[in-house]
Amino acid sequence: MPQQNQPAVVDALNALLADSYALYLKTKNYHWHVQGPRFRQLHLLFDEQAAQILATTDLIAERVRKNGAVTLRSIGEVGRRQTIRDDDAEKVDADTMVRNLAADNETLLAQIKAAKAAAEEQGDIATSGLVDGWADETEQRIWFLKATLDG
Template identity: 40%
Template sequence: MEVNIGISKEQRKEIADGLSKVLADSYMLYLKTHNYHWNVTGEHFHSLHEQFEEQYTELAEAIDEIAERIRSLGYRAPGSFREFKEITSIEEDTDHDIKAMEMVRRIAVDNETVLRTARQAVPACDEAGDEASLDLLTQRLDVHSKTAWMLRSHLE
């Protein structure tokens, strides 16, 4: 059945492509944050362990919302690690001996990366009058800017 939500097929495709990039960045950030939650050590272990858990839990919910929005636009949401790796702007972390504050620095940078990716998707939503996608992106901008600020505050 053809999608008929008042947004052209071309506009829906452009929005879905932008959201797919946000989804891939969010998923890679989720994996990295979960990894750090498991492997953080040192004097800030307890607070960072809990902070990372809050962050990856929030990201897990956001990933689902982003994918469902892509589907509601009539497009397939990427869902494999290979697909995510192809479109993400966030580098996979394969280091095994990372100090706690370096973990904090890396995911602060990655939260800012998600912010930039989300900002790039906003104009297409605005031009198409896609308030639902725009609202979703606005929420992501708020969460990632606050998270980046909180993480940067550890480094001062």
């Protein structure tokens, strides 16, 4: 039987979902607008990372529903809840894009850790176990992004 009425877990998951959507869109924005000598490398990396982030959003929302709660319903709600800031600048250089995404993924990792802590406190072992994979994927994205700057 699914967990029911765990407001701390649901709130942490919905915060994670909002930031995941914000990071997805920012990563796609950079995918569409990256320029320079590393265009191909970063264009492909950003697209791969955006797809990975988007795939996670469904899993996050389903955990909220399995906890008997409602999840985000609109872009407006994402905007109200997100802590990862948009980048509406007309021109951003490639290194700044990489640094921004690495920092934003670190913010997302903190959200994942908060969701894990809430789940463990509530005895929600399914959520606690599920977020471990999300943390690993996020750590890998951070590593890949930072490694592109070490050249």
